[in-house]
Amino acid sequence: MKAYFWRSNTITIPAALTLTVALLLTGCLGNDEEDWNGKNISGLMPELEFDLINSQGDPVSSNDYSGRVRMLFFGFTSCPDVCPTTLQKLNQVTSALSPELQEEVLTLFVSVDPQRDTPERLTEYVDFFGGDIVGLTGEELQLRELAKRYRTTFGYEEPGPDGNYAVSHSSAIYVFDREGNPRLLIRPNLSGEEIRHDLVALIQESS
Structure with a gap:
């Protein structure tokens, strides 16, 4: 079974088959209390945990960002379409929130x-x-371990004549609550309003 989240010039890959099967088996999992737009992955993945470096070159861990609802997205800066489109959408979503919720x-x-x-x-x-x-x-091994933790992967295509290469990666967005528990898998086809609804609900339930 293949379930590609996004097709584009950048090759994107689906979540691992185990997650796909789990979601299919659970059907409308998680809709008993909240009408989520994203897929409820509570209990299907481990809590948020990593040791990487930030954009200032400093070592950081997941604990450095605790206490907030966090959206985790894998990508790369040379990505021609999926990454900038996704980050722009997420920025629009968060910018539309009240200053307190932002x-x-x-x-x-x-x-x-x-x-x-x-x-x-x-x-x-x-x-x-x-x-x-x-x-x-981080180091490639660290990144592969983190991707594997959330049941996905990434790969590098053969470089072209100019030395540039494409990177295959998941287009999914993983959402964790304030405590770092996995809560939602956001698909690329969700609208900004649908994502905003889910974020507000997660913020309010733990306020």
Whole structure:
């Protein structure tokens, strides 16, 4: 079974089959208390946990960003379409929140292209999309372990004559609550309003 979230010039990959099967088996999981727009993944994935470096080159862990609703997205700064489109949408979503609610949400953009995405490049990239986005990266092994933790992966295509190469990665957005528990899987076809609804609901339930 293949379930591609997004088709574009950048090759994107589906979540692992185990997650797909789990979601199919649970059907409308999670709709008993809240009418989520994203897929409820409560109990299907581990809590948010990582040790990486931020866009200033400093070591950070998931604990450094605790206490806020966090959206985790894998990508790379040379991405021609999926990454900028997604980050722009998330910035529009958070910017539409009240100032008080904006402080409760953070986007974690994890670059899976450490060879090209230096801290300086990451800083310039995430700053372009707003102040509530944190750029993260690390050694390839660290990144692969993190991707595997959330049942996805990434890969590098063969470089072209100019040395540039495409990177395959998931287009899914993983949403964690204030305590770092996995809550939602946001698909690219959701509207900004649908994402905003889910974020507000997560903020309010733990306020």
